[in-house]
Amino acid sequence: MTAIRTTTVATAVTAAVCAAVLATAIPSAAINSYNATPAPERTEVGALVATWDDDGDPGTPDRVDWVCSGTMIDADTFLTAAHCTTDWPENVRFYVSLDQDVQSGLDRAAAEHPGDPAAVARAVAVEGTAHSHPAYPGPASDRHDMAVIELPAAKIAERWSFTPASLPAPGALDALGPQGLNDTDFTVAGYGTEEAQRGPGGQTHPGGGVRMKAPVSFNALNNAWIRLGMTAPQGNGGACYGDSGGPNFATLDGRRTLVATTITGDTPCYATNVVYRLDTPGARDFLKTYVRLP
Numbered sequence: 001m002t003a004i005r006t007t008t009v010a011t012a013v014t015a016a017v018c019a020a021v022l023a024t025a026i027p028s029a030a031i032n033s034y035n036a037t038p039a040p041e042r043t044e045v046g047a048l049v050a051t052w053d054d055d056g057d058p059g060t061p062d063r064v065d066w067v068c069s070g071t072m073i074d075a076d077t078f079l080t081a082a083h084c085t086t087d088w089p090e091n092v093r094f095y096v097s098l099d100q101d102v103q104s105g106l107d108r109a110a111a112e113h114p115g116d117p118a119a120v121a122r123a124v125a126v127e128g129t130a131h132s133h134p135a136y137p138g139p140a141s142d143r144h145d146m147a148v149i150e151l152p153a154a155k156i157a158e159r160w161s162f163t164p165a166s167l168p169a170p171g172a173l174d175a176l177g178p179q180g181l182n183d184t185d186f187t188v189a190g191y192g193t194e195e196a197q198r199g200p201g202g203q204t205h206p207g208g209g210v211r212m213k214a215p216v217s218f219n220a221l222n223n224a225w226i227r228l229g230m231t232a233p234q235g236n237g238g239a240c241y242g243d244s245g246g247p248n249f250a251t252l253d254g255r256r257t258l259v260a261t262t263i264t265g266d267t268p269c270y271a272t273n274v275v276y277r278l279d280t281p282g283a284r285d286f287l288k289t290y291v292r293l294p
Contacts (some may be wrong), residue, residue, distance in 0.1 A: 030232065032211035032269060033194045035237040040100045040214035043162035044072045045247055047102040047191045048080050048210070049095040049125040052088055058188035061091060062083065064110075064117035066102045066209055069190035071258055074164045074291045076153035078128065081263055082136035082246030082274070085147040092182045093118075094149055095125030098160040102191060103209025109200050126155045142224040145263050145276055146283060147245070148290050165247060167287070168279040169294045172252055173221060173259060181218040186228055188239045188273055189213040190246030190262060210243045216248070216273055224280060226260050228273045235284030240269035248275045 036111060038043065048068040051061035058171045070080030085094065099105050102124060109123035112239070128151035136145040176184060193208040214237020216228040228248065230238025239246065239262045248260040261276035284293055 004008075011262065013043065029105075031188065031190055031192055031194075031214050031243060032239070032240055035233045035235055036212050038100070038212035039189050039211045040114050042189050042211060042213060043098060043160060045189045046070055046078060046096050046098040047094050047124070047125075047211075048078070048084055048245065049097055049102070049121050050088065050090040051095075053097050053250075054089075057235055058183060061093065061117045063121045064106070065264065066097070066106065066242070068244045068264070069192065070149070070154075070248040071165045071261075072096075072098070072162055073148075073167060073258065073287075076151045077164075077290045078151060079258075079261065080147050080149065081099065081261060082132040082143075082145045082147040083263075084245050085130040085149075085190075086136065093121070093127060094130045095121045096125045096149055096151055096156075097125035098156075098162060099124060099211075099277055101210045103144060106209070107119040109288070115231045126151055128152070132289070142282060143276070144282065144286070146261070146286050148287075148289065149285045164250075166255060167293060168252065168257050168259050170279060170281070170284060172257070172279040173250075174276060174279075175265060181221060184218060185251045186259075187213055187249045188228070188237070188243065188246070188262060188275075189218050189249070190239055190243030192240045192242030192244075192246070194240060214238060216254070219272060224277055225263075226275050226277055228275060230265070230269070230271055230273055232270075233259075238269060238271075239265060239273045249290065 032197040047066040051064045054063045068084035070078050072077045105124040109120040113119035121217045128149040132147040133144040210241045219229045221229040248261045248264045
């Protein structure tokens with residue numbers, strides 16, 4: 001069984017409201033607790049924040065939260081997943097934050113701007129315009145699960161310093177071959193929750209909202225996807241709910257390269273991260289509209 005790795009955990013709302021939202025929205029996650037570390041140096045990795053209507057009055061938003069992860073791939077373009085930017089109420093608005101701890105920022109802003117989700121979002125993030133892949137959702141062989149948020153470069157630069165992630169050359173992963181892929185170091189990053197934990201109320205995924213990173217290892221490659229191992233005994237960490245759209249880096253020719261984005265995996269977040277390749281013709285056809293490709 002798999003789960004789409006997106007999160008819609010409400011800020012400063014009751015547990016009952018949270019349960020209602022999670023029953024109707026795509027779930028999401030964070031980096032696992034095992035073999036993971038904070039990633040303050042990964043300043044190009046950010047969180048997707050959304051405001052939206054939840055009370056039937058589309059005039060003003062009444063909800064705000066971080067919902068996915070992603071990566072700056074040039075000065076004004078944030079790459080994430082299409083399942084993070086689709087199937088929302090009509091008045092949804094998207095923002096990007098490059099803060100290390102987005103959840104704490106949202107909590108502080110909610111206390112400073114009670115009842116004003118738009119002000120909360122502006123306090124922690126910069127608003128942008130979402131563009132989802134026009135072919136999403138495609139077949140299982142290639143879901144076209146990609147989206148970008150176009151942002152005002154000047155406003156992003158005013159708030160954060162970062163170096164955009166490097167994208168792969170065409171067919172870069174194919175060129176490595178089986179042995180090369182096995183020998184390649186992969187790292188996943190994002191703001192998602194932790195692996196499943198059992199408690200009196202059943203299985204939960206704690207944490208989330210803080211940028212983390214973890215090593216993962218190559219498992220399998222096909223035309224659109226890479227499967228990366230998250231098993232702890234092998235020294236791996238992994239992705240979970242809320243890491244959707246976030247980066248999976250590989251060291252290619254000595255250079256950290258954003259080779260894929262997190263999409264899905266096993267429900268408890270212990271075994272496999274299924275990620276969408278960025279070196280394929282289909283991915284590059286979408287990206288070339290927004291960024292210069294190698």
